[in-house]
Amino acid sequence: MRPPVAQASKIVELQGGDTYDLIAGFVDKEINGTTHRMLAYNGSIPGPVIKVPQGAEITINFTNETGMKTLLHSHGVRMDNAFDGSQTTQKDMEPGETFAYKLKFPDAGAYWYHPHVRDDYAQEMGLYGNFLVVASDADYWDPVNREVPLFLDDILIEDGRITVSKERSDRTLMGRFGNVMLTNGETDYKLSVRKGDVVRFYLTNAANTRPFNFAVEGMRMKLVGGDNGAYERDAWKDAVLIGPSERAIVEVLFEKSGMFAIQNKTPDKTYALGKVIVADIPADVSYAKDFSEQRTHAATIQNIDPFRPYFDKAPDKRLLLTIDMMGGMMSSSGGHMPAPYGTEGSRSGMPDGSMMGGMGMMAGVPEGGIEWEDDRTMMNAMATPDMVKWHIIDQDTGKRDMDIEWKLKKGEPVKVRIFNDPKSAHPMQHPIHFHGQRFLVVARDGVAQTNLVWKDTVLVKAGETIDIILDPSNPGLWMAHCHILEHIEAGMMFTFKVE
Known part of the structure; x- marks a missing residue:
């Protein structure tokens, strides 16, 4: 019996105290003329947009009908620790099991939910959805004609099949880059608006690996918010x-x-992600004047003010992001390793500054610190967690990954310096995510950041040093990890406790 056909995402409005049933299960979805069996929340890709008031507490009765273990993680939500939906708080849910997640939403903005078991497989197959938290202050955002949540994603399809294995992780070197772009789950996404409409887009990157440089053809955008609400000041962006x-x-x-066109603009290529069709019909109400003004968000500034004395202090914690190849036989510090296929086994410098190792050519730092595409397709496809170990290393203790034991005190801000090793065997960007907490990015390569926003994830470019102020406001044992999903499978995670 075939599963149901995947539907478009719907908005579900909940109030404090409400209960909502969410089921992860199978669907059939057509992509470029071929039907694929995928996974979905409540039968849609993306899953339902769950819209709740700021400060509300709701219960999600979650059922696992995926045929594999899973968990439901509410990303960026500062909920009670027991309902984080991660391996530090809950056993993996077996097929057929249910769990009631009681979620609190203290912060306005856009958040999302996704699996936390074999995310590299399950999220790639369609398991992701948004929370939209409506600010308690009616003037928190400027007025607009439309609000549109947009998931940006990609999927790897080769020879008519989705190329991802349920049995084992692969592409753990660079992560899985897709070759088909999806916007809200569609290859031909279209949005219809009226001339003069102001649209607020809530953008979420659900890709396993790919960064997006989002643009709308010929349009100036106003950046007003990030992971956990509004910036201090609006900013014009191309x-x-x-x-x-x-x-x-x-x-x-x-x-x-x-x-x-809705676009992903990279240094080498511009990808079409969809299109906006603007009808020659005037907007019902004009908000052009509000749009033309760059607003200062006083509530954000006041919320950040108590943390400013910590911006210039010495780091309390220092993290290094790096890699070991072939199970640790080739590390970021170099050294000799056995040579497969009868090749030379030691790393040697190349004229362009890259290195040769047992898996082939190791890249130097990519231009701008970001890998935009998989340009080592064969080598990356062969990489498994047994061959590649990505690491987060505590530079003060020497401990790495799950051996790290941070104990933080609730209400005492912590300055963390994160350094992404440019001399590792494969320098690339890493999106570092802290569960259950929020933080401020206060400096990049020593340059103070002057327009702040609360975040839960930061993209650390290859060779970059980032200083964050972590607000440990939420007690419990939590995870932190790289959000390139194949890198999680390759060990790039640790835990910390807030007491």
Whole structure:
């Protein structure tokens, strides 16, 4: 018996105290003329947009009908620890099991839910959905004509099949880059608006690995929010960089009728992600004046003010992001390793600064610190967690990954310096995510950041040093990890306790 056909996502509005049933199960979905068996929440890809008031507490009765173990993680939500939906708080849910997640939403903005068991498989197969938290202050955002949640994603399809294995993780070197772009689950996404409409887009990057540099053809965008609410000040942007699991909230004024491409603009290529069709019919109400003004968000500034004395202090914690190849036989510090296929086994410098190792050519730092595409397809496809170990290393203790034992005190901000090793065997970007807490990115390569927003994930470019101020406000044992999903499978995670 075939599963149901995947549906488009719907908005579900809940109030405090409400209960909602959410089921993860199988669907059939057509992509470019071929039907694929995929996974979905409540039969839609993306899953339902769950819209709740700020400050509300709801219960999600979750049922696992995926045929594999899973958990439901509410990403960026500062809920009670018991309902984090991660391996530090809950046993993996077996097929057929149910669990009641009681979720609190203290922060306005866009959040999302996704699996936390073999995310590299289950999320790739369609398991992701948004929470939209409506601010308790009616003036928190400027007025707009439309609000549109947009998931940016990609999927790898080769020879008519989705290329991802349920049995084992692969592509653990660079992560899985898709070759088909999906916007809200569709290859031909279309949005119809009226001339003069101001649209607020809530953007979420659900890709396993790919960063998106989001733009709307010919349009100036106003960046107003990030992971956990509003920026201190609105900012004009031609494009907005969004790493895996990050969110961005942008507003766009469509002044002219016509058709405008939604784009991912990389240094080498511009990808079409969909289109906006602007009808030659005037907007019901004009918010052009509000759009033209760059607003200062006093509530965000006041919320950040108590943390400013910590910005210039010395780091309390220092993390290094790096890699071991072939199970640790080739590390970021170099050294000799057995040579497969009768090749030379030691790493040697190449004229372009890259290195040769047992898996082939190891890249130097990519331009701008970001890998935009998989340019080592064969080598990456062969990489498994047995061959590649990604690490988060505590530079003060020397402990790495799950051996790290941070104990933080509730209400005492912690300055964390994160350094992404440019001399590792494979320098690339890493989106680092902290569960259950929020933080501020206060410096990049020593340059103070002057327009702040609360975040739960930060994209650390290859060779970059980032300083964050972590707000440990939520007690419990939590996870932190790289949100390139194949890197999680390759060990790039640790835990910390807030007491």
